[in-house]
Amino acid sequence: MRTAADTALTFRDAxxxxxxxxxxxxxxxxxxxxxxxxxxxxxxxxxGQRTDRAAVLEVVEAPDSRLLxxxxxxxxxxxxxxxxxxxxxxxxxxAVSPALQGAGLGRTVIAEAERQxxxxxxxxxxxxxxITVREDLIAWYExxxxxRTGKTAPFPYGDExxxxxxxxxxxxxxxxxxxxxxxxxxxxLTQ
Numbered sequence: 001m002r003t004a005a006d007t008a009l010t011f012r013d014a015x016x017x018x019x020x021x022x023x024x025x026x027x028x029x030x031x032x033x034x035x036x037x038x039x040x041x042x043x044x045x046x047x048g049q050r051t052d053r054a055a056v057l058e059v060v061e062a063p064d065s066r067l068l069x070x071x072x073x074x075x076x077x078x079x080x081x082x083x084x085x086x087x088x089x090x091x092x093x094x095a096v097s098p099a100l101q102g103a104g105l106g107r108t109v110i111a112e113a114e115r116q117x118x119x120x121x122x123x124x125x126x127x128x129x130x131i132t133v134r135e136d137l138i139a140w141y142e143x144x145x146x147x148r149t150g151k152t153a154p155f156p157y158g159d160e161x162x163x164x165x166x167x168x169x170x171x172x173x174x175x176x177x178x179x180x181x182x183x184x185x186x187x188x189l190t191q
Contacts (some may be wrong), residue, residue: 080113132170149175
């Protein structure tokens with residue numbers, strides 16, 4: 001069943017020419033007043049930038065990485081990073097235009113990212129890290145099949161490339177999802 005979220009979507013790898021538009025999308029989804037239109041805002045816990053041109057370009061150009069870009073009617077509306085890390089893939093830099101959040105687009109994008117990682121790299125798991133105080137976001141990922149691992153990493157306090165923290169309890173938690181191949185049997189056509 002197709003929803004308005006996946007109507008006429010184009011999935012493709014980002015190019016250098018997309019970098020500025022992708023930075024703008026990512027910033028709008030997480031920082032500043034524009035991010036408050038959607039529900040993924042980090043504006044109350046982090047100020048400053050979420051990413052910059054150099055960081056996005058690094059993902060676009062990295063050998064085992066892709067920045068999956070999603071377009072609707074020729075306009076970039078979502079993106080996510082996929083990085084091949086041996087037996088698993090890493091999912092990051094996920095952004096959906098704030099004006100389109102809540103309509104199923106994020107669910108469509110993450111499902112396609114999982115499919116592409118599983119089929120393209122033959123990985124068995126998808127990993128991601130989420131700031132632990134983002135309980136609503138973690139719950140959303142759990143509804144998509146991700147599980148909390150309890151494994152945490154410190155937030156990079158003092159490195160403003162990742163934002164200016166507004167609280168002192170930020171850390172990342174690893175979330176993991178097993179990527180299972182669809183189980184169905186192909187039957188030969190009979191005459």
